[in-house]
Structures are given as C-alpha cells and as structure tokens.
Amino acid sequence: MAELITYRQAVSRAIAQEMRHDESVVFLGEDVAAAGGVFKTTKGLLDEFGDQRVRDTPISEEAILGAAMGAAMTGMRPIAEIMFSDFLATCWDLVAVEIAKMRYMTAGQVRVPLVVRTANGGGLRFGAQHSQSVENWAMMIPGLKVVAPSTPHDLIGLFAAAVRSDDPVMFFEQKSLYPVKGEVPDGEIVDQLGTARTVRAGTDVTVVALAAMVPRAVAAASVLHDEHGISAEVIDLRSLVPLDTATLLQSVARTGRIVTVEENPRLCGWGAEIVSIVGEECFDALRGPMVRVTTPHIPLPSADALEDATLPSVDRIVEAVVKLCR
Amino acid sequence: MAELITYRQAVSRAIAQEMRHDESVVFLGEDVAAAGGVFKTTKGLLDEFGDQRVRDTPISEEAILGAAMGAAMTGMRPIAEIMFSDFLATCWDLVAVEIAKMRYMTAGQVRVPLVVRTANGGGLRFGAQHSQSVENWAMMIPGLKVVAPSTPHDLIGLFAAAVRSDDPVMFFEQKSLYPVKGEVPDGEIVDQLGTARTVRAGTDVTVVALAAMVPRAVAAASVLHDEHGISAEVIDLRSLVPLDTATLLQSVARTGRIVTVEENPRLCGWGAEIVSIVGEECFDALRGPMVRVTTPHIPLPSADALEDATLPSVDRIVEAVVKLCR
Amino acid sequence: MTETTTVAAIPRQTRLRMYRDIVRVRRFEERAYKLFMDGLVKGTSHLSIGMEAIAAGFGAAMRDDDLTFCTYRGHAHTLVRGTPMPRVMGELLGRSTGVCGGKGGSMHLTSVEHGVMGSYAIIGAHLPIAAGAAWSAQLRGSDQVTVCFFGDGTTNIGAFHEALNLAAVWELPVVFVCENNLYMEYTAIADVTAVERPAADRASAYGLAPIVVDGNDPEAVHEQAARVIQRARDGGGPSLVEALTYRHGGHSRADPGTYRPQEEIDAWLARDPVPSYRRRLLGDGVAEDELAAIEMEADADVDAATEAARQAPFPAPEEAFTDVWADGGSSWRN
C-alpha cells in the first residue's frame, strides 16, 4: 500500500518513525512542539511523544545546537531544527567547528549522532536573509554528512538513515518543495546515505541536480527530448556527503557531457565540486565543456519579478544543455 | 629605496598607512590596541592613533563585526580583526547574512566599506579549531570581496586597496607566513584587487596558488624544472573576489594543463571553482585532466607528525604535476 | 510599570503627531494585510497592529538625523520617520518604486534618507549593528542617537548580550527598545525565558537601569523615549527600554494566532492604542473634527499609496543583477 503525501507531511512522518523506532531520539527547536513548526512540518509530535522528547526552545540557535551536541555525545540521538537554513550562520561555530570536528579531535572517543534539519532555499519571495541555499556551506566542512532529498519518499528514508547514522548529518529540506506531493509506501522506510538516483536515463548528457532542482532538471529533460532530440540523463544526488561518485562518473563516462543544476550562488557551490571531480577523474570521456547552471552570485531579491530572474529555471537548463550539445 | 620586512610587520605598516591616509579609518578587535595583537601584527598603532581610533574589544565577535558594519554604514571605514579565521564561524551571520547582503537588500542605499582582517590557515600545530583555511567560506558568499596576499609587499598594497574599496573585504593573512620576509619599497603602496600575478612563467602547466601555497608552488616549480624538465607557470591569485579570470584563462590556454594548490579542505574549496571555470570556458585548450591539490577533507590534527601529512607539500605538488604531465 | 501622567508636558502638536502616526500605521497595515490576502503582497509580512504606540512615541522623540534600526516587523518604524507611504507600499508589492526597488520586500524596509537604516530579519543581528552606528556617531561627534527596536524573543540570542555589553562599555549613544508583545512566533516568551521581564530583568547585567513602560500608551513611551534619547545625546550612554504591548493578529501573514488565550486577547484589545488614545485626546479637549481629519487623511494616504503601488511597474529582471557592489554591478570577475 502507498499513499500520496506532501514533502511537508513526510517530515513529520519521518520524525515520528524515528522517535518510535528509538527511545534515544529527541527533537528540539523553535516553535516545533506546541505550534507544530512554522512550516507545519512537525505537527502532532508533541502529542505523541510528550514534552520531554519534543521541546520548544528560546531563540538561541547556539544553545539549540549545543544542547543537541552535548546530548549526542552522551547517549542521545537528537534532532535539532534550525528554522531557516540562513540561520545556520548564527550557530555556524557549533556546526562547523564543534559538531563536525569533535570526533576527530578526540581520536574517536566521542560520537556525535545528531541531525540538524533545516528549511533551505528560495522561491518564496522571502528576500535575501530567508532564501539562501546553503548546502554547500555544509559540504565544505569535513566531518559533516549532507543530505537534501527531492521527494517525500526519499525524505523519509534518508531522514531515517540520517538519524541512524552515528555521524552528524545536516539535513536540508528545500522549502519550495513542502507542498509537493509524492507517493510513499506504508510502513517503515529506511534508505541509505551516499546513494544517488538516476531519475531519468539518457545518453547525450548527464544532468546532475539536487532537491528542488531535480524536478526542474526532469522537466528540462522532457523539453530537451521533445523539442531538441537530446537525451538527457538526470541524476538526483540526494546526498552530497557521502557522495555517490560511482553513479556520477559512470554516467558521464557514458554521456561524455555534464551539466550541474544547483540553487547555490555561483562561486564554490557543490556544482563546482562535482565538475572538478569529473574534470579530474573522467576527463578522457568528456566530449565538451562542463557546464554549471547556478543561481548567479548575488544575494536573493524579494520581488517575484526579480527572484524569478535568479534561480535556475527549466528554460535556463534547457538552454545550457542545448548550447552544450549543439 | 626598499626594506626587508616580515609579513607580520607589513600588517602594522599597512594599517598605519591607511589610518594616516584617511581619518575615517578606525580599527578594532580583541587585544589589538594595548597589547599590539596576539600575533604582534598591530604594534604601535594605539600609540600613533590613540584609543578613539584603535580599540580593544570584549570577546564578542558578533559585536565586533556589528560595530564595524554599523560604523561603515554611517561614514567610517572600519578595520575589524577577527583573531583567528576559525572564529569567523562565531560571527558568520554578520559576515555572510548582514555585511554581505546589506547593500543589495537596500538597492544600494548603503555602502559597507569595511575590512575584516584575520589570521588564516594551518601549519602551526594549533589543532582543528585554530588552523582552518576558510577563504572558501568567504568566496561562496555573494557580496564579499576576498583577498589573501602571499608577500609583505602584496599585503600592504592589497590591504590599502581593500580599505579604500567601498565594498566589504575579507582579508586573509596566512598565519604561517607572518615570519616570512620580503622586500618592500618605501612610501605609500596601493595595489589593485582582482589582479593575479604570474610569479613564474612556464609553458607546460599552470599551477594556481594562494597565500602560503604560493611559495610552495614556486618551490615545486623549481623541482619540476630541475628534476623533471617540466616548465610550470605559477599564478598567485591574490584575490578570489574579484577574480582575475583573464590571467588564469590566458595561461591555461597556453599551457593546456591546470593544477590548483590550496590549503582548503577538499570539498568546495576555491580550487573547485577555478577548475570549473577552466573546464567550462577553456575546455578546448585542455590537454589533460584538471587536478586539485588540497588539504584532505579532514579537520586538522595537532601533532606535527600528523599535520605535516595533511597540508599540501612541495612533494605532493611535484607529484601531482609530474603525474599530469607524464 | 512606570506610568506617569505627563499630559501637560507633551505639546499638543506632538500629541497630534503621535495620534496621526498611530492611525497612519494602523490603516497602512490593515491595507497591507488585505493586499496580502489578495495575493498582491508576496512572501511574508509581519504587522504591528496593536503595537503602534511604541513607534509613534519614539518617532516623535527623535531628531531628524537620528537613526532607526528595526526588524522584519518594521512597517511602523519606517513610516513614523517620514518614509513616503507609496514607497513603502511599493516595496511590499514588489514594485520598482519601492524603497528598495523590490529587492528588500516587507522584511527589509530601509530609507537611509529618513534615518531608517534597515529592517533586519535575523533575530538579534541588528543590535550590534546599531551599536556600530552609535559608535560612529560618537567618533564623528555628530550628536546623533541610534534607536534600535526588537522583540522579547530577541533577548535570548547571543547578539543581544554582546551588543548590550559593548554599548555599555563604550558608553554609546544608543537606545535599545524591546517591544515585549509576550510572544515570539507562536511560543510565549515566558515559556523559554529565565526571568519575568526579558529585557528589564537583564539590564543590570550591563550596568543599566531597568526600564519598563506601557507600550500601548504613546505618551508614556514618548516620555521615556525623550528621556533616554536625551541621556544618550548628552553622553550618558545606552539605555534598555522594555515596552509592554501586544500584537492583535498573528506573528505573520496567515497566522491566526490561536495559541493565545481569548481572555488575554480581549484584555489587550480593550487597550488598543487607537481608540484609547483617541478617547484621551478627546477628553483633553481636542476636537472630534481634528481627529477625524487625521483619520481621513490617513485613509486617503493609504488609498493613494495603494493605487500608486498597484500602478507602478515591476522591476525589470536585469535589476536583480545590480547593487551587489558599490560600482552598481554584480560581477565577481575582472
């Protein structure tokens, strides 16, 4: 059996699944308990699991992640919500310098099994301080696993894998996907980190995407097929760390072309990393330049007329691929 | 006339030059005034410019950068020291979400002419929380200029350009370079941001480096020439934003090969960005894979035996280039 | 609660100005809400309906060259400094005529020309920035005072602490104003705070006096505002003012605010600054006509601003690529 649920609903189902599965899983964040989250992603959790395991916090991002880290080091498996991924900047020391490094600095004496969930990305007209795609911030920090699902089904399975991982995981929920529906089977779902998925097979070019860019890449692939006779293979990376380089390199070895599609602003986005890996390890198979479609290197504007000019659109993806394959 | 001074001495000379040049330049940070800085980079400034313009602060990185930003928005040109670049994580919101975005969000109503100076990088056995090279953190944020000089001479001129820029500049002083000496002419020195320098001309391969990796790349080029008959061109990027893509692309167009050498950990370092630009814009000129030499994707260890195994060494650079050119 | 009756001390003109500001903000925000529901304001918006007396009381105490720093809940603070309503409405509607040309939106209203140095959407971030502006005024000897508004929830974030300490140590000419509306987004401040008065009970941690004021009484606010602003101007250093108030609606746009007990809502609605200040002015002999004229003018302004904004063009897509750098552009390469 399966049901059609939103990405938003998948979040609460995923958290509930893991809290049922393991008593040591606890959940904290701003407005997550009584109110069910500002994105309504955590409704019902307080009722089911009680106020010891589901906690509202003050507006204190460093305290939230500190609490999660200290608890993770001493036997718990905390899930911490940072409401918008932009706010990771206010607790970046905890993320990048404490959580990510603790296990290494202590030569493995501690483990830090926690998940930081956060609403990532643009498209909602929230302006420069509430719209950033910052999964690249996390990818560049050694010691963090980085996950960003594109469907409700993936969300649940990857979230379970994240919670069950003994390493800290940064879990990016793309907020523009919250209303999107997808089919999800009944029962417990547990997926595997570090596994990309080929969403659509193709032969002429490999299009690599993540999160909200996956449906756009798929839409572009249809256009490319229908209007340009180009066969694009679309890969959903699903996790950036660990990175499924095998799927990636095998695909490019076949197609000889790569286009990355990311919401990150231009410089040092994960697209650059993907392209660099290909350019070093798969060079001989390349039949043309490696192309990145990204948000331009600007803060995001608020007005719809402006924001629409910035995030990678289906048109821009099509255009980039056509130009490459011509 | 010219004198031989250390990179460390160049810092105080650079700050003094700009404070003499412009009354609106003020300087703040932890232990920077009375004590002259924990790296002794700011000695003598308090004496010359007084305690209104040179200020010791509490250990409050957010307040330091907030103070600098608010002052920059209202007519001053502050220089703020963040003692170690690792500590940027504690004030990353100010850097990435406030300072970088303010001008854009207000459609140019404000300018934020400030410089954040910070001691960056490893090699001093300080362990994981005091050794990070984080210039890539800054490069990925739209709205920040990013500078990292490799010589005392460059340091002064680029610092002056940074202070005189009407945009916020992240100025990375590589702490392993502080004791290194270099020749510096007398008088005021003002350089230009966004200009790379070809440190050594060559024909077989372009080696792109920054800060402490520049002397290593140059040393590697000598070995490559002397022992392997390989002619390596070494480019010191000097600033990551603005980026001198012209010099970079022209060089690769000639040599057909690129190797980047960076202290950043592996994933999403600036080397990935450079390689991606080349892979997109200079593909046809390429004669082989594009190679990045980086610190591995690990937090830095403390012991010398371990740290020496991590940062890119002359040997590793030589090895990478030889393998590529073979 | 420090509540002194100083009616006599406040000039008639100032009182009418405060009433006008309160009414203008109220009508503006009611319209903004409607436009949001009509799909014309996108993204999000945070109203201060019920809280206007704080902005009005402070606005009337500030000198033209004084500086305001506020939050995503900043329509009131932006308007009371004199920012033209059509330009604020234009920004909400994402038009090229907006104060930020559509780049900022409701959460980032800024009008440097009117001393509005920005609306900040990261909790706490603008407190140190406001301290910096005050430092600059001190360095330049400009005599300007910076006033920084924020909510109760903001007192629990680190930047609050750092800014207050720095301002106190450097004796900066800045006034920190905590608008305590009892709630953060959906969570009561009392549930997550170790003290009863989130700001006032922390003043002593920075060597400051605790100041609590009735934030629904524009005159009480104004009295304190005038006092602490003068103190700052005179070199007496920073102050931290906690103004007790309530937002009538939810935290943002679609939030119905149902997490609040009805009696609490009712009690605060009974203290709505618009009718209560009106009654007070009438009682003090201001003519009904005069108040009605103010109200009609406010309505007309809101209508005109709405019309102007609706007619205004959307920004051209290319505008997205301007204003990153001081050179006007967005290029990161040479």
Added chain:
Amino acid sequence: MTETTTVAAIPRQTRLRMYRDIVRVRRFEERAYKLFMDGLVKGTSHLSIGMEAIAAGFGAAMRDDDLTFCTYRGHAHTLVRGTPMPRVMGELLGRSTGVCGGKGGSMHLTSVEHGVMGSYAIIGAHLPIAAGAAWSAQLRGSDQVTVCFFGDGTTNIGAFHEALNLAAVWELPVVFVCENNLYMEYTAIADVTAVERPAADRASAYGLAPIVVDGNDPEAVHEQAARVIQRARDGGGPSLVEALTYRHGGHSRADPGTYRPQEEIDAWLARDPVPSYRRRLLGDGVAEDELAAIEMEADADVDAATEAARQAPFPAPEEAFTDVWADGGSSWRN
C-alpha cells in the same frame, strides 16, 4: 566574597586529595612549560599555574560519572578527574600515546573514560554543549552532574548568554564555573565588561543567585562545589559560580604577561594556593612527611609521564586520516 571556614566539614582524605591534585597539576604544568621551551611541546599551551585550587576543589566534589567540560586551559581539569598523566603528557608532545593520539594537542584534551568530555578552544562554545550533556542526563535520569569551566572573558560572548538561559529554563543539572583570573588574553576583563563581577553580576539575568568564591582556596571552592553539585543532582537546576583567581604566568606559552602591574602579581603570588594550602594543612596537624610524600610522588609521576611521553612513538602519518567518521575513516565518497 563568600569565604567560610569549614575545615572541620571536609574529611581529611578529601583535603589531602585536593592538595595532591594541586601539587600534581602544578608540577605537571611547570614541566610542560619547560618542555615547551625545549621545543618538545609544539603549537601552544595555556597553563593554570596559580589557579589549580578551582579544579581541585571541584574535582573532589564530583562523582566518578559526572562530566567535565573545560577549555584550552584544561590540563588541570583533565588531570583531577584521574586521566593518567602519561597520556596527557603524551598528547602535549604529540605522541600516539596521547589521550587523543596526537590529534587534539594541549588545547583539546579529552578523556571520556574519566568524564572529561573535551577541552574546547572556541570561547564560549562549550557552555551550550555542557548544557546539552546535562539535558541528556536529565532525560536519561542518570543523576549525573555536568561541570563546565570557562574564563572571565567568556562571559561577554553570546554563547554564554544562550547557554545560561537555556539551562535555567530547563532546570538542567549543570554547574557553570567562571574562573575569573582578571584577564582575557592580554586585556583586563574590567576594561571590556559593563559590570564588576563578569559572571556573578549576571546571574540574576538568568534567575540565578550570585555566587563568588575565593578561587585560590580549595576548601572554599570545594564547599561551594559540593553544594551546587548536590543542588543540581537534586533537580534544583543550574548554578553559576565565579571563582576569583590569577594565573601566575602569561596567557599562553611565550607570553610574559607584562601587561599586569607588578603589585598585582605580587599580591596574588602571596596567595599562591600551593604554599598557602600546605601551610594550612600543616597548621591543622597534617604531618610534614605526609605532604612531602605527596610532593615526591607528584614529582615522580611527572618524571615518569615525561619519560614515557618522550619515549612514545609519534603517530603514523596515516593516523591523520582516521576518526573523521564513526566508521573510523575519512572517506567522503562511496
């Protein structure tokens, strides 16, 4: 300053334990300094010579399963929990026998086995983490108490504020101990802090009682430690203790500490916990021989630890690539 004479209340064994800890830490750090000067300790190191009584007083009040969080100035706190000296010395010398196998170094001493949950080198960061460990103890009903040490300068960073508030609201079993040695690195805390007692004068901002203790008196420290730890264990929530003390040397390795007035140094040297506690114990009838034996044992331990560390192998370069992930490795790809 709360200074009560409770000699009778502290068992002889505990008093000797504290003396032993103070002496062991002192001798260890004197040796570490020498080894630093000899070039055998690399990087940096921060000594607590002069401040040992705080670690000793708290250490003796903690249960074996209680948890310590400390800073880069953490040799003392690590040793008093029973971490073997050779393993601490090994870490300082970057040897594979070090508690962190050379990965941590002087600033990151950790020995989970002994309840030492880490030495943190970013000011303030470990306060929220300690709160988290206390939260975990509360959730698990383990009855453990977390003790978190930090310096005076740390009270001005945001994380301090956030951690204290959260701990107070959640009534966490954690004791925050501010070791006020009057200086940050080279700057006096008084120059950059809005209150006289950087921790105690802020306790009320978190609904906590102000507690100041003579940090050079191990018994005064111990008395407070025992009290606040018991309170935490009994569900009474967090405490914030400010212990006044002084470091004899500079902030770190090569710093001569010349920014401090000589009279100040002299006054505090006269209150050195090692000779003064020795005198007190002698005065209370402890035999000279017994103290001398403790001192000789400490010297012997330090000699042995030094010798063991010097003989120990350096870690193999490949060790740099282990322990990033729970699987033991560092691979970021499949």
